Amino acid sequence: MQNIWSIAGRSIAVSSLALALAACQSMRGPEPAAQANIPEGYSSYASGSSAAEQGYKEFFADQRLVQVLDLALANNRDLRTAALNIQRAQQQYQITSNNQLPTIGASGGVLRQDTLSSQKPMTSYNVGLGVTAYELDFWGRVRSLKDNALDNYLATASARDATQIALVGQVAQAWLSYSFANANLKLADQTLKTQLESYNLNKKRFDVGIDSEVPVRQAQISVETARNDVANYKTQVAQAQNMLNLLVGQQVPANLLPAQRVTRITSSNAMGTGIPSDLLNNRPDVRAAEYKLSAAGANIGAAKARLFPTISLTGSAGYASTDLSDLFKSGAFVWSLGPSLDIPLWDWGTRKANIKISETDREIALSDYEKSIQTAFSEVNDALAVRQNIGDRLAAQKRLVDATNTTYKLSNARFRAGIDSYLTVLDAQRTSYGAEQGLLLLEQANLNNQVELYKSLGGGLKANTSDAVQIQQSSAERKAAQ
Incomplete structure (x- = not known):
């Protein structure tokens, strides 16, 4: 009878193990x-390798900006928080990975008790090592949780990379904003001086009775506007x-701030976009979304594994004796080993709902x-759409500035000669000032667009072009490669 039970037990164990191993292969699912x-190409394709392949130290032409970027990458609080999130995710992955190994603990104790079989209280001593409720991962539940933690760690690291790329773009554009705010301030200062000269001239003409008070007040309006x-x-x-700070x-040190209007932001003569597949490799936000998708797949595997029995193992080995002096003698060695089985019978559909x-x-x-991929291509195409026409807009605006400046000079000369009224000068002056402001806005937009295209292509992650970017495989990719 004992042999029959022994054979049956071995058969059940072997069958359960075979079923478990088979379940491990399909628990996660496809x-x-x-x-x-994904489009086959960009709205306006620029030949050559992607600009994102360049490190920011080679891409940006001004070394002052490069130094500001180095300071930002070392001190920005958002980037520091993102780095700390990586450390947290890494430790969480380590904890989950450790769950695949048994936890061994030491124990010791002294027990004094009074029993009915003894006339006096008895004292017992014990010391040993033990494993408590170690789960035998037949169904891959713990392994799936480990894969989930790995993917979340990789997603967090990619999110940090995306934060760095965004920071590089924001710092460069803030640096440009400071430059062009100063350029607009200088233009406004020059305009104010010109308006004051016109105001003084009109006041003198009014004082000697050449003109009425109207031109004086018109000139005063222009002065106060300036x-x-x-x-x-x-x-x-x-x-x-x-x-920027x-x-x-x-x-930011004063010597790193642009004192003059910036006319060139990048050392690249051509802004290549590369092929569309490069974008998926260069954009860390797309990779982060892919890792999160893989993590969600691992969660399905863990949830499905909960439908099967949970087998845990508990064991201990050590010494026990009623006499402390005999605790470590050979006859005092004791051990215990036993599995426990948790079989889901009826949980009202909770596990299936999970x-x-x-x-x-x-x-x-x-x-x-999918949305992250679409967003990446949309951002690149938006930047390319601006880039496609910005040159024509700049050329037209420069011609407009030349024309309005010439008109202002001619109107001013005719006014001083007494041919035209001051109203003509005033109108020409306003038009010239507006054209100059428009040119500064377009020049800033042109430089910002170069930064935006570099950022949207995934540039800014590398400091130097020769640096290598390591792309880790997700748990889904590792599973597919097996």
């Missing part, structure tokens, strides 16, 4: 295919510097992944 409708612009641009300069995480929740979470992660 990975969903993304349908992001003064308002000067005050406004002083505020913009201060705000741009404050924003916030992004950098400290006070599977449905995990599957829904994966569908959400899939949608987010």
Whole structure:
């Protein structure tokens, strides 16, 4: 009879193990295919390798900006928080990975008790090592949780990279904002001086009775408008510097601030976009979404594993004796070993509902992944759309500036000669000032667009072009490679 039970027990154990190993291969299920409708090319394709392949120290032409970027990467608080999140995710992954190994603990104790079989209290001593409720991962539940923690760690690291790329772009554009706020302030100062000269001239003509008071008041309006612009641009300069200090995480040294209007932001003569597949590799936010999709798939595996029995192992080995002097003698050695089985029978559908929740979470992660791809291509195409026409706009605006400046000079000469009224001069002066302001706005937009295209292509993660970027495989990719 004992042999029959022994054979039956071995058969059940072998069958359970075979079923468990088979279940481990299919518990997670197939990975969903993304349908992001990726375009075959960009709206305006620029040949050559992607500008994102360049490190920011080679891409940006001004070494003052490069030094400001180095300060920002060392001191920015958002980037520091992102780095700390990586450390947290790494430790969480380590904890989950450790759950695959048994936890061994030491124990010792002294027990004094009174029993009915003895006339006096007895004392017992014990010391040993033990394993408590170590789960035998037949169904891959713990392994799936480990994969989930790994993918979340990789997603957190990619989120940190995305934060760095965004920071590089924000610092460069804030540095440009400071430069052009100063340029607008200088233009407003020059305009104010010109308006004051016109005001003094009209006042003298009024004092000697050549003109009426109307031109004087018109000139005064222009003076006060210019003064308002000067005050406004002083505020913009201060705000741009404050924003730059916030992004950098400290006070930016004065020698690193642009004293003159920046005319060139990058050392690259051509802004290559590369092929569309390069974008998926260079954009860390897309990689982060992919890791989260893989993590959601691992959660499904863990939820499905909960449908099967949970087998745990508890054991201990040590010494026990009623006499402390005999505790470590050979006859005092004791051990125990025993499995425990938790079989789900009826939980009112809770475990199946958890599977449905995990599957829904994966569908959400899939949608987010597809959206991140679409967003990446949209941002690149938006930057390219601006780039495609910015040259024509700049050329036209420069011609407009030349024409309005010439008109102003001619109108002023005719006014001084007594041919035209001051109203013609005033109109020409306003038009010229507006054209100059428009040119500064377009020049800033052109430089900002170069930064935006570099950022949207995934540039800014590397300091030097020769640096290598390591892309880790997700748990889904590792599973597919096996």
